[in-house]
Amino acid sequence: MSISVEAKPLYVPPLEEVASVLQNGLKKNFAEVHVSVVECPDLSQEPFCLEGKGLCGSPRLSDVGGVPHLLPSPLKDKVYNIKELAASVDLPEAFVIGAGAGPHEYIGVNSELMANTLTGKTASNGSRVAKIDSSGNNELLKLPESETGCSLMLNMFACEGRTGQVLRILAKKRTGSLNFVTCLRQALTDHYGDKAVGLGGTFRMVQGSAKCHVMPDFSSSPISCEDELNQWLRFFELPSPMVFLSTLVSRDPGMDLRLEHSHGYGKEYGGHYHYDTTPETVEYQGFYNVAEFMYRVDRPKVTHSFGRN
Numbered sequence: 001m002s003i004s005v006e007a008k009p010l011y012v013p014p015l016e017e018v019a020s021v022l023q024n025g026l027k028k029n030f031a032e033v034h035v036s037v038v039e040c041p042d043l044s045q046e047p048f049c050l051e052g053k054g055l056c057g058s059p060r061l062s063d064v065g066g067v068p069h070l071l072p073s074p075l076k077d078k079v080y081n082i083k084e085l086a087a088s089v090d091l092p093e094a095f096v097i098g099a100g101a102g103p104h105e106y107i108g109v110n111s112e113l114m115a116n117t118l119t120g121k122t123a124s125n126g127s128r129v130a131k132i133d134s135s136g137n138n139e140l141l142k143l144p145e146s147e148t149g150c151s152l153m154l155n156m157f158a159c160e161g162r163t164g165q166v167l168r169i170l171a172k173k174r175t176g177s178l179n180f181v182t183c184l185r186q187a188l189t190d191h192y193g194d195k196a197v198g199l200g201g202t203f204r205m206v207q208g209s210a211k212c213h214v215m216p217d218f219s220s221s222p223i224s225c226e227d228e229l230n231q232w233l234r235f236f237e238l239p240s241p242m243v244f245l246s247t248l249v250s251r252d253p254g255m256d257l258r259l260e261h262s263h264g265y266g267k268e269y270g271g272h273y274h275y276d277t278t279p280e281t282v283e284y285q286g287f288y289n290v291a292e293f294m295y296r297v298d299r300p301k302v303t304h305s306f307g308r309n
């Protein structure tokens with residue numbers, strides 16, 4: 001049985017315009033902000049060390065599966081492969097980054113996935129997972145070259161991995177209540193209204209710490225609301241430096257989307273980004289590109305809206 005795929009074009013404003021929209025939005029929430037359009041640095045090099053070089057060439061977002069595949073009770077047969085997901089967004093030779101759930105069939109338990117994979121002829125895999133180890137600690141694992149699976153959900157950005165013009169976003173010292181990614185998204189929503197604008201990319205937290213969660217192994221009892229979910233999740237305050245893989249879209253054009261999702265990792269730990277806990281000292285450096293299409297793959301048949309933060 002093949003999985004369902006829908007696609008819609010996103011609104012693609014000029015990069016310079018997006019830069020000024022983000023600059024104005026971030027200024028409401030951070031003391032120091034600088035957003036510009038630059039040639040994408042080689043992201044395969046330090047300090048990002050991703051599998052692809054750049055965020056350009058047919059950029060697109062895909063929302064695969066979703067939280068309803070995890071909650072209230074996990075659908076463990078919802079397993080995907082990033083190679084197939086790249087083909088499902090019409091880009092079989094892709095640089096794929098994003099946030100999702102790890103391949104539980106390989107890991108043995110439920111986990112957080114930091115997807116970072118090149119598919120096609122020059123395939124390579126730098127994806128990592130963060131899981132709760134047997135002592136209850138946050139454990140980071142790098143997946144082997146051959147393991148490109150994921151499960152339940154994945155919010156991915158895919159492109160040809162080329163260099164080209166992208167957004168460079170610097171923000172320091174948080175003065176408002178929004179986290180870095182929500183602030184980007186809110187700026188786009190406020191400016192573009194009914195038009196859906198999507199971004200995908202990567203950011204580093206170079207100073208400060210972030211509250212992140214890691215899903216423990218699957219719950220044996222159903223989780224039916226936000227409170228029960230927060231009881232089940234394991235939360236950590238993780239220190240910089242961390243690299244995050246990130247997607248966001250300004251509004252949902254009727255596709256039952258998760259509007260933002262970012263996972264990241266440091267040397268020995270990782271997880272799902274909520275917000276920084278160090279507003280005075282936090283510092284972010286990001287590179288994003290504007291996506292041309294939003295894909296919706298294996299959209300959950302039964303849906304709900306909790307657990308999408």
Ligand SMILES: [Zn+2]
Nearest residue numbers: 099100263272
């Ligand atoms: Zn997540």
